[in-house]
Amino acid sequence: MPDPRPLAPEKEASGRLGVLVHRLLAELPADRDRTILTRFYLKEDEKSEICRDLNLTELGFNQVIFRARNRLRDLLIDAGIDKQDLMDSEGGS
Amino acid sequence: MSNSAEHQPPDEATVAAYLSNRLDPSREQVFEAYCLRHPDFARRVELDLFLKVGLRQIQGMDGKRRASPTRRTVLAIAAGLAVVVGCGLLLRHPSHPGALVAYQSETELPPALLSRPRVPVTLIRLRASSSIHQIIAPRDSGVLAVRVAPDSPPGRLGYTVSVTPERAVTPGTVTLDNLRADADGYIDLYLPVAALVGQTFRITVNPAPGAEAESLSFRVQVAYPRHAPADTR
Numbered sequence: 001m002p003d004p005r006p007l008a009p010e011k012e013a014s015g016r017l018g019v020l021v022h023r024l025l026a027e028l029p030a031d032r033d034r035t036i037l038t039r040f041y042l043k044e045d046e047k048s049e050i051c052r053d054l055n056l057t058e059l060g061f062n063q064v065i066f067r068a069r070n071r072l073r074d075l076l077i078d079a080g081i082d083k084q085d086l087m088d089s090e091g092g093s
Numbered sequence: 094m095s096n097s098a099e100h101q102p103p104d105e106a107t108v109a110a111y112l113s114n115r116l117d118p119s120r121e122q123v124f125e126a127y128c129l130r131h132p133d134f135a136r137r138v139e140l141d142l143f144l145k146v147g148l149r150q151i152q153g154m155d156g157k158r159r160a161s162p163t164r165r166t167v168l169a170i171a172a173g174l175a176v177v178v179g180c181g182l183l184l185r186h187p188s189h190p191g192a193l194v195a196y197q198s199e200t201e202l203p204p205a206l207l208s209r210p211r212v213p214v215t216l217i218r219l220r221a222s223s224s225i226h227q228i229i230a231p232r233d234s235g236v237l238a239v240r241v242a243p244d245s246p247p248g249r250l251g252y253t254v255s256v257t258p259e260r261a262v263t264p265g266t267v268t269l270d271n272l273r274a275d276a277d278g279y280i281d282l283y284l285p286v287a288a289l290v291g292q293t294f295r296i297t298v299n300p301a302p303g304a305e306a307e308s309l310s311f312r313v314q315v316a317y318p319r320h321a322p323a324d325t326r
Contacts, residue, residue: 023145040105041141042148044113047106065105069140076143 021073024068036064042086097198100194102134103127106177108141129226135217138252160292195256196283197268202236206285209235215279216296225312230286232317237286240279241298244309249275252280259293259312 016051025034033052051061103111103124110116111124128135196202212230214237230237243252251273257266272280280298298309 017143017147019143020148022151024147025151037144039146040109041145042152044109047109062105068144069137071143072147073140076140 001033010072016079020072020079024071024075029082033064033068036061037068100207102131108138112138112142112145113229117209127159134214139217165170171214177280187225193258193267193288194285195254195269196236197272199283201239202283206235206283209233211236211238212286213238213240213281214313215240215242218244218312219307225314227314227316230290230315230319234286236283237289238297239282239284241282241296241311242276242279242311243298243300245307246302253299255295255299256284257295257297259295286315289313290317291315304308 025037028034028037034055036050036056039050040047047058047061050056051058097303106317107116107120107124110296112123115123134151199207210231210233211233214226214228216226216239228237241254251271253268255266255268256273267319272282274280293312296311296313
């Protein structure tokens with residue numbers, strides 16, 4: 001059930017972190033990868049359940065997560081965002 | 094979790110469960126202990142947290158706008174794992190018992206403390222927890238070099254950090270005002286090990302008097318190694 005949640009336009013994503021994660025999702029090569037991330041991190045579905053639904057091996061799942069995490073780290077570094085910024089943006093100011 | 098689990102990196106599912114507050118207290122403790130020993134892993138957990146929060150921010154703009162995610166959202170997700178990174182281990186003879194004092198910078202340290210090995214400790218809150226962070230300080234160590242990652246912006250006058258013993262073995266609370274985070278975003282302070290050892294302290298960071306942000310608090314217990322070498326020579 002690859003049903004990636006439709007994304008809001010990047011400019012509308014609230015918070016700098018949202019913008020970066022939006023960019024990260026946009027860069028992913030396959031809808032399936034977006035589905036993995038949204039189901040795992042947002043919907044908090046079980047890894048085994050996601051793998052089963054998407055006919056994915058554990059290794060394949062781990063690779064998607066691993067690459068996403070590394071890419072986000074790079075984006076955070078490039079954007080100069082740290083934990084403090086995260087808190088600021090969540091403050092809704 | 095078994096002993097062997099304490100030495101293996103937690104898997105993706107465990108990290109996810111931790112960030113969603115779904116680990117039972119004992120597994121949570123093992124997880125946090127692993128983070129304490131592996132700062133790289135703790136950083137990885139932080140990235141997962143960022144992914145979660147970023148996705149929530151996107152979702153927040155997608156169709157129905159839930160009650161807009163406030164700082165509390167993060168503090169709830171982010172809520173308090175205190176990651177204590179890197180407690181150094183060295184040794185020599187016991188130090189003098191001292192009064193509880195806090196120094197804002199290395200340059201303020203008296204020579205007697207400056208010349209001794211220091212115990213670096215980094216405190217980062219990821220999720221709320223009141224667990225005590227145990228620090229084993231070498232018997233010859235001079236100061237606990239504490240780096241705290243504040244999770245709220247500073248007030249106009251910076252941050253206020255207080256160190257309070259939970260029992261009155263060492264009387265009083267020490268407070269440092271007008272502290273600023275360094276370029277890496279950490280607040281530094283130095284505490285004499287001799288005044289801390291054998292006690293549990295609460296280190297509390299407040300953005301500024303009157304600021305709305307919640308205070309950030311860590312419980313830290315300092316002890317000497319239980320089985321210190323009788324003589325290293």
